[in-house]
Amino acid sequence: MKKALISLSVAAVLTGLVGCQDPVTSSNASAEAAQNSVSSQQATQLSFADFSQSFIDDLWLLAPTWAMYNGKHINDGYLDVPNQASRDKTLAFVVKQKGLLNTFNQDTLSANELIDYKLLENLVNKFEWEVNTFKSWQWDPSSYNVAGGFAQIINEDFAPLDERLISVIARLESVPAYYQAAKDNINNPTLAHTQLAIQQNRGAFSVLNDDLANKVAQSGLNAEQKAMFTSRFNSAKQAINTYIDWLTVLETDLQANGSRDFRIGEDLYEQKFALDIQAGMTAKQLYDKAVEDKNRVQAEMAKITTDIWAKHIDTAKPADDKLAIRQLIDVLSSKHVKREDFVDDVRKQIPELVKFVNDKQLITLDPKKPLVVRETPEYMRGFAGASISAPGPYEKGSNTYYNVTPLDDMTDESAESYLREYNHWILQVLNIHEAIPGHYTQLVYSNQSPSLVKSLFGNGAMVEGWAVYTERMMLEEGYGNFEPEMWLMYYKWNLRVIANTILDYSIQVKGMGEQDAIALMENEAFQQRAEAEGKWRRATLSQVQLTSYYSGYREIYDFREELKAEKGADFDLKQFHEQFLSYGSAPVKYIRQLMK
Structure with missing residues (x-):
């Protein structure tokens, strides 16, 4: 997820920039002074490349801890105190950068520059919104x-x-x-x-x-x-x-x-969705699309269940498709690692994924970029069971950590439920998503992008969407030998991605309660109780981020299929992957423009 769960996301640092007291006159005065200090004559003399570097330099002075997370060591000994002065500085930065952005004629920028412009514009708008609106x-x-x-x-x-x-x-x-x-x-x-x-x-x-x-x-x-x-x-x-x-x-x-x-309600949710996801659609439109996809995936699962039922269960298959899917998944889920071996088993699977990607020539992996599987540090626990902490573009050779939370603190019942959720098949899909060729691979490529803006201020939906996309891509290319059990479990996992969007919107906007949320995850997405309870907790602690998986995945997969139809036999999957990732973590809609 982004460092914050994948790489240090913009959202994770915002409070550090704006965690201050209520607005006072001095805030407005500081912002006004910053705007007045922007000379149009000076601004027009800046090339966009110079402006982008100046923007980044100013931001690192404002937030050296954020710089440090990205491998830029400006003032590591400085800890920003989240008081009124910090708020004043953030608003002044916003007004100054908006003034400079407004001096550029967007029609004269190159395609790559225009995407960087949009990313920087979105970033300062998010800072301002966090200060004055979201709070x-x-x-x-x-x-x-x-x-x-x-x-x-x-x-x-x-x-x-x-x-x-x-x-x-x-x-x-x-x-x-x-x-x-x-x-x-x-x-x-x-x-x-x-x-x-x-x-x-x-x-x-x-x-x-x-x-x-x-x-x-x-x-x-x-x-x-x-x-x-x-x-x-x-x-x-x-x-x-x-x-x-x-x-x-x-x-x-x-x-x-x-x-x-x-719950933040519909207005704030739509505003946050627009700033965080940048998907070219509203949150409500994405929610409606997810409901349609849920029905489609459930139908695919019903077909597989019918085909392999007799292989695993002696009794007659229930007429109710969802009941039959649930019963088959319950039987298959008993195949999982021991709780004490959970972290070690994740560690053992990584070389297998590397070998498959290399053998199939799906994307170039750099063996010099280390991936370290470790137990999740205690100060990071309580939000997600697995995550990636990646180095920034200034420290490309530093370790990328795959954080896996051990099950030591769980009761036997909770641990068994968790392990059934991350069973033999789904644990492999999880490792594809988090590591190879998912988050880890994408973030290595992002650090190689010639645009620091795209690498530093990337789009979370693209980052999460890529990881989800690789799950299906790997199975399509033969990972798991087209085993129907693997596909059934993949669909279950993919249904969770779809349900994330339905769940987040339903809770934050429509007021869904815990019992209805648990029922959705258990009965419609076939999740284990421990996973459902964990997702409810996560949905109470974050907003919008859960929609990024489905939003980005849908856009990437649909774009790939569009290109395949256009190019026919000339379509090269490896070339598509490497070109797609070469633009850094930009919103999918902008990458699509560049590749088209």
Whole structure:
């Protein structure tokens, strides 16, 4: 999913840029001053390439932590305190960049430049919308967590350890002010985001722990630096614990007296969908398309079930197709790995996927770009069971991590349900999606794009859509030997992607409750109870992102089929894949324009 689940997504950093208090006159004054400072004469002298680089440079000065996640080390020791001053700077940046964008005649830009223009325009519009309209900095306590930045400095070997530890010491100084600002900002939060904040901030101590203290003690830092670390380290841990305690009291109050609804409603949902997905259709139109696709996929599953029923079940097949599909899936799902082998089994499957892609010549894989399967760090747990953390375009040679959450904390019942969901067949599809040739492969190509704008500010629907597209593509090319059981389970997985869109829209816009949501996932998408409950939780904590899988997949697959029909025997699948990915993580509708 994007770093944030796939790569560090724009949405993941927005709160860090705008997590401040209510608007005051100084915000408007700062923005006005920034606009007045933009000289039209200077702007017209900039080429678009110069402007794009200037935009990125200004953004990294505004948000050095975001730069660090992308491999650009501007000021790693700086931790932005999400207060009013931070809000002022963000709005000033927005107004300045809008003024510069307006000086360009879009008709004179090349196709590649125009796409970059649209991406930058969308980015600043999203910043502004988050500040003035969405205001999640007020109601989402989970957006405040310092662990990620520290983990990036400590775990990534981009500089000598002592140098990185000096940045850690500098960064620690602002942790108490950071969490004080967080408490000042939070107003009428949702219960779900408050509980997530408690869980994930407890996980921060997996980063700020004794191991870090030992690294400092054994380092080459001088006595004064080590003493400063100890003092700031203790203050930072106290600040995190104080925040957790404060949230725990808040949680009790919200449970007793009620809290803000996590649902954002139709107007905000459509606005967020337009900014996040950029799909050329409304959220309602995508929802309607997903409902149609759900019915089509269920029909395909019914055909397969009829064909292989007698192979697996001795009793007569029920007349009700959905009941028959569910019963067959239940029988097949008993084939899965042991809970203690879950992470290791994922690790073992990666070379098999690499070999298949290479043998079939589906896309060029770079053996010099490492993929490391690891247990999901504790501070990242509680949102998704598997994710990719990829390096940015400035550190293309750094590790890409495939985060897989072990099942240690689950009850036996929950673990069995989870393993039945990620059974023998679906676990392979998951690894295609997250790793080869899904997210990992796409993000390697994205980092090679000549356009930094497309690599840095990519479209989440394209990123997720590519991963979903590769699942079907691999099976079409013979992965799994066209085994009907594999296709049945693939359709079940694909139905989950479709159901994600239906579920997210139904919950956030139509007010669907938990029991109806669980019923949709279990009865219509044939999911296990643990998976359905996890998806409900995810849909209460995010908005729109769940639609990105289906939206991007549908656009990519339909475009490929269109080109195949046009080119006939001249169509080259490998060439299509490599050309498609060469444009970075741009919205599919723009890639389509370039390739056409």
